[in-house]
Amino acid sequence: MDEVEYLTREMMASGDTITFSKKPVVDKHSIGGVPGNKITLLVVPIIASTGLLIPKTSSRAITGAGGTADLMEALAPVAFSASEVQ
Numbered sequence: 001m002d003e004v005e006y007l008t009r010e011m012m013a014s015g016d017t018i019t020f021s022k023k024p025v026v027d028k029h030s031i032g033g034v035p036g037n038k039i040t041l042l043v044v045p046i047i048a049s050t051g052l053l054i055p056k057t058s059s060r061a062i063t064g065a066g067g068t069a070d071l072m073e074a075l076a077p078v079a080f081s082a083s084e085v086q
Helices: 001-011 040-049 070-074
Strands: none
Touching: 040 070
């Protein structure tokens, strides 16, 4: 467990972090890799419509025809800086 904690802390320290003043901040997470499973495109807007803060990060396609970010980009911009997300 210590190794997992240290790895997680180092991964976080290697990138940009964002602090939100509104709480709670929620997440819909997936390990990905299931072609055709685009539930994120439905679930995240529904959760956001309830007033919860759900900043979403999604990946580009790695193994399938299109990752969540690839598909969403057909509808709206998907690339934002950390300050724009905040």
